Amino acid sequence: MLSAFDANWSLMTPEIVLLCLALLIFTIDFMTGIKGSKPFLGRLSIISLLITAILVVLTNNVSGNIAQVFIVDKFAMIFKLIILVGVAFVITISMHYLEKNSDVYQGEFYSLLLFATLGAMIMVSSADLITLFVGLELLSISSYCLAGFKKRNKKSTEAAIKYVILGGVASAFILYGMSFLYGLTGTTGILEIGRDLGALYDQYPFIIMMSLLFMLVGFGFKISIVPFHMWAPDVYEGSPTPVTAFLSVVSKLAAFGLVLRMFIIAFGSIFDEWSFLLAIFAALTMIIGNFIALTQKNVKRLMAYSGIAQAGYLVVPLATTLTPDITMSIIAFYGIAYVMMTLGAFAVITLVTESAGKEDISSFNGLYYRSPFMAIAMTVFLVSLAGLPITAGFFGKVYIFIGAVTGGMIWLAVIMIATSIVSFFYYFGIIKQMYMNEPNENDEVLNPPLSLSVMVTVAVTVTLFLGFFPGLVTKYFNSFHWFF
Amino acid sequence: MIELNTQLVFFLILAIIAIACAVMVIILKKISHRVLSMAFCFFAIAGLYFLLRAEFIGIIQIMVYVGALSILFIFGMMMTDHKSVGFGPERKKIHKVLSFIGVGTLLGFMLYGILGMNLQPSDEQFIGSAEAIGIQVYGHYVIALQAAGILLLAALIGAIVLARKEAE
Amino acid sequence: MVPVELFLALGAILFCIGLYGVLTRRHLVIVLVCIELMLNSVNINLIAFSSIGPFANITGQVFTLFVITLAAAEAAVGLAILIALYRNRESIDAIKQDLLRW
């Protein structure tokens, strides 16, 4: 067994720094009273995240592992960057949100977000079932709390209880699956499991499949693919909007990173056995997510279903026969696009719903008159989510699509495109509200705070830039050897 | 054919207790009885750990589950009005039936897999010491340990924030 | 020696009882209890494998430790949320928590 004592601990620099900063913020919060507006904490959090992100980038040439428990490779690096930027966006949104909702404990809010981020970072970097699981739970438990953070709000607490119970069950499923994996291999190291699994499968096909399926149920829950998605709309609707953004983007992508590492590394040798299953789940997810989204009137709930559908798109490359590197390029690209467009959309949603005091789609009425910039930005995000050119979302989908065709899963690709067309209805439904309806009577001109405007600008720029020049990123990705 | 020996007898007794208590958790009427039977169930499981010569874990099991968690649940139970449950419309019968069928199918599936595993019976039993666990936890799994620490911190913060009663 | 399959079967049964409880019990405290039950069945598996599995080693016990930690944390958070819920709704009946739907 490899020793952790003489490992290269510098590999963990970003995590350690983030932890320290998070604790620092927590301490500062302690020293500045229990309640009240603390925007400086938000700024500090963003700065911490950016520092961490810079550290991640700076260490990008180093790849290695700590006792095969903690791995730093391109995969981890890209996912960490996505997560960190995503959380930074979420915190920007939160700052606006918390200004409007003074009953939320701010210091704790930011601290928990940062802890969750840390959990996500550990998740995507870990190569050991235990570490991976603890990371996942760190993320999950923080998320349960965050979902109920507006504790005077009936919907918020209801969302939290649903989340914690169903999430707990999902964790149990994951653990149950893991227990067999451990039992049959005698190790919790993913790399070792991956090495042994092919042979083991010949020996115990049923039990390996069973453990895989149990884990799939749990992971499917975390990334909200159909039919494990049921919790998502309720929790997304009830949670405070920034938390919804966090859940639907950061949490989902981190879990996705986990799934990728598990399925590609640990289960890679029995790809043929689960790819078809994942393809079915992907198809169901795309169909049901998009179909239900058609009927939604609550914008957060709509985004939940949209997020479910997007998760379906993300599963497609995983289910197709491609080399891991190509799969990863595709998913990473879509991941970046997803972060930008969804969080951008959530920024606008937060702004609008907090101003309107309701979350109905009609709160978007005439947004174009009230804030042209936000309306245009939202249009870009929605168009990108719908997968129309020239946006990151479009190219991401193209990438997935070509991957699927190359991998021989044309039927899945066709479902993907067809359901994207269905999604036009609801994405453009919001666009319709913004441009073609008159503003509601009491709505005033929106004055987004600077931070939010900057964030939205960044998101729009990246969304469009990746739409125009996807090659710059994909070329870079293609040069990667993603996994350690 | 499995040979009947002392260990098996102990196992069977403990297993039956665990299952019976688990069943009681979900069928008993009074909430306090249910929590109590949960404690017994966990206790029986701890016994199984001893049977497996995982004494350290067994002790932890008793301390955490039987001790701490049961108390926690009783607190939880007491802080909420237990009468608030049980009134109003009952869930449709179909729900229970479907749940039963679903869970039953799952169980069948699991047992089919487990009993059909054909593992080589190991003659020797592995006996882990607390020291070995300590070396592992503070060595190989130190990251997980630190993360678990943060996890507990996060849970602590979250629980405090959520459960804290503020002046109106 | 007791075959490991029996332990696993016990784990499976407890897991399913827990799952059934989660799916049908109205009292949310009991639902949380049932989740603990499910996690315990995982622990039984892990210990059984760690002790008499084909590759018996200490890792299973370490894993169990972390699972117990997690279970405790989750129970704590769950109960905290439950209390907050109770304050808001005067009820911890699972059936009545349906503000969020469709």
Add this chain to the structure above:
Amino acid sequence: MIQNAWLIPVFPLIAFIILLFFGNALKEKSSYVGITAMALSFILSVIVLVERIGGETYTFTLNWITFGDSTITMGYEVTPLNAMMLIVVTVVSLLVHIFSREYMHEDKRINVFYSYLGLFSFSMLGLILSPNILQLFIFWELVGLCSFLLVGFWYFKPEAAAAAKKAFLTTRIGDVGLLIGLVLLFNATGSFEYGAIFSAVEAGLVNDTMVTIIAICIFLGAVGKSAQFPLHVWLPDAMEGPTPVSALIHAATMVAAGVYLVGVMYPLFLVSSTAMTIVAYTGAITAFFAGTIALVNTDIKRILAYSTVSQLGFMMLALGTGGYVAGLFHLTTHAFFKALLFLGAGSVIFALHHRQDIRKMGGLWGRMKWTSITFLIGALAIAGVPPLAGFWSKEVILAAVWSNGDMFLFILAVITALMTAFYMFRLFFKAFTGEFRGDHEPHGENSKLMTVPLAVLAFLAIVAGFVNTPFGFYLEDFLLQGLNVGYQAHGEMWLVGLSIGIAVVGIGLAYLMYGKKVISSEAIRSKVPAVHKLLLNKYYMDELYQKVFVQPTVAIGKFFWEVDKGVVDGIVNFVGRATRLSGRTFAKRHDGQLQTYGLVTLIGGIAVIAVAFVLRGYFG
């Protein structure tokens, strides 16, 4: 000058363009523009004809379109036939221009009227000058457009609007046939040029069936334009247009274009005896058929219209029986006397404040001297009284039919000639003799502007026949230059006698019935009421078409519209609605119960896994 023959159509075109842009400013002065242009065209036409008779010829072409290896050209050429036609058209057109100056002067849109006339003259002259059949077709359609515009000139009258549409549509049916014919012709011969076509056909490059089909298709065009049975229905309705228009377009020029077309394509028709027979029979039937309707009609213009239809049938009959020159000769003479009759009728109508019913006329002889005299000349000409123009041309037609040998055709021709004399004089006696039966006294003879054209046309109606008499076949010699269209029959003496006899009998009968009123028309009418009613209702052709073609088409259209809304679009909308509905069904599973969620997750998971396992065959 013959090189500049292209200027002949261009003058009226210029007039059209000027009037299009400055018409509103010119108003009544517009007529001068039109008249000047036509006069120039006329003069040029005369020069061209003289030069053509002198043997000069000219052809000009220009690439019009290229596709593949084929090139279609446009241009103009002067042949004997079109040199003659140029004269006919420019003369009638000029006179109509002059006549209209007075006739239309009360109309506020006289400038528009003159611009249309200009456009029409341009198109008609262009048609004549065309060196290939495609170009002919192009102008063919343009004259149709002008006809449409002029028939619908008084668009605010619903009848005029309907008539305009009907005229265009009905001829359009023939035109599509023509278009298909010439497309087939092009594909068979690789050219639209007359010369190339004929040499290919004569060289036997096109098989006989194809020639027949092509000829029939082309003839279909002629049937439409020349109002032959069964597409004749538009022409009587076209009388809703101003009378000078009727004289110009619906008597003298455009309707004769069908005959001209058959004449131009004559070598092709000669190859196919089937086609010739069809032409002959169509002509004969039309002539007879329209003649019978004219017997009972009471509208002065419609009688003339049916007469026109009948006479056009006569021309077709001539062409179909080998009388190339006969048909074209009759075309020329008919143009003059029918224009005369129409303008005469116009003069009457004008004087009677736009009343056209001959039962409300009578006794105009004394009241409108010039009109009456010239009308009588026209009537005599059309009845075939020697030595007027109609006599000579009709006589060669009868000769051609006779020499063709088909007795049925000959009898029909004779009866038609008889009827022609009869109904023309029925009209004459009813309108010009006896007592005035109207309620508004006519305002007397019209001004010189109207009577002078009448006089000129009357003169032409008298003398035009002399270009081709048994004493000198000048026209025949001229037209047959360089053409091989077979033997042209000439009348024998007994035929001459017969045709004089027919005219006399017809006129006499009319005199007895309507002049002297010795024979009561009422009595005849009451003896065969069914026949009378049938004739009065034009054999119910309009009603028949309405029932057989128009209403079913509209009904089918309505049916398809329902299908489109209900089924084709219905499926589209259904898919949309079904998507939304299934979305709603799925959404209903989110009932807010977290345990339902767990259950759905469990059951769904098991189901999907089971399905996947079955599909992948894990269980077997």
Add this chain to the structure above:
Amino acid sequence: MIANILTLLVFLPLAGALLIFTIPNENKNVIRSIATATSLVALLISLIVWANFDRGASGLQFAQLVQWIDIGFLQLNYEIGIDGLSMPLLVLTTVVTALAIFASFSIENRVKEFYIWTMVLLTGMLGVFVALDMFLFFLFFELTLIPMFFIIGIWGGKEKVYASFKFLVYTGLGSAVMFITFIVMFFKGAQASGEATFSMIQLAEVFANPANPEVLTSGVRAALFLALFVAFAVKLPVFPFHTWLPNAHVEAPTAASMILAGVLLKMGGYGLIRIGVGIFPDQATRFALLIAILGVVNIIYGALLALVQTDLKRLVAFSSISHMGIVLVGIASFTASGMQGAIFQLVSHGFISALLFFMVGAIYERTKTRTISELGGLSKSVPVLAGFTLAAAMASVGLPGLSGFVSELLAFIGVFGASAEILPAAKTIGVIAGIGIILTAAYLLWAMQRTTFGPMDEKYSGLPDARPLEYIPMIGLLGFSILIGVYPNILSDVINITVLDILSKIGG
């Protein structure tokens, strides 16, 4: 300058849109002038291209190739160029758009957005006609979707929302099918040749290579061609994929209807010829009968439906459907004249339908109704407009001297001259198409009889006749129609060589 002229042309409107973006909402006239100027400059550039176009040369001109995205298995190039097929459509686009902008001056609300969208639309349309890379083609194709959605949805009529969504989703589905096909073509092409490319030219070679039969079996090619056909059939539109069109046309504002009918539909026909026939000549000929039958169905069905419409604009919309049938029939003949007829029809219908829609719009603006039975006697109240309406109708009927005739003639020559192996029953199809021409005359003339002719309703007396500004689109569109009708050689010598190139692949 000349080398990059196409790029300049395509992206100039986008620059215009950006410029408009910077102008405050209130300066409506400034915005209008910028839009007008941009479109006129685009028109000018397209005419320069036209003037510099080498009519005698076959192959592509003004071609440009820039590597855009290159990631191993996926290579996208910015590859543009024009030939005789795209050249006329390019000019059509700039002309119709410029004139549509003149027609849109009556729009008073949200002027800025309107012109921004119009400019974006223009870029999309131009891009479609110059793109030689299928991916690029698709991008531009999609780029037209959103502007049109907004234009219909914001400035449309009563049921604008329904119409805009139907347009978006229906034609979006069409594009999706197209996209799927493109990717599969790309993939199969890469499989066959080992070279991953979206280039139409290279793919055409790959697909024509007889050495690739294992991957590109006849079945695969047939499926791909049919999928392409369906994709373009939605846009063209071909029965039974046409139902979005009446809604979209009826609800769209005048200028948008002009562009929609004038240019957008042409993208379908263009794509069918360029990609469908260009890359799958063998399959195109194999399905010639199907195409021809659909074409005839379109002609007859569209005409019959137009006959019974009560809404003038919807009537014109159905006439578009009917006329697009001629394109299909022309293509299906696979003769030089038929193919050229199809292209002529695309161009000609572009001018004519735009004019018709403009006229309907102008009438609606004054009378506030499009119901045929409520109109009547327009010749009296608004003689100039009525005159142009009549002229447009006549052009649509296919009156010689106007462009519609030329295309019909060519298509007819084509279909009657089609080889029996490629298109059996060609003559029957031709004759049925001929009946369609009669029906066309019937519904248009009937409509004219009921609108411009007849007694005038008193409430329409004193309506203002054509404004000076309205003369520009009317005369412009009619002028082009006449120009092509009178001297078609102006187009045919541009198109002919390209058509021969396409046909040479068929080997017929």
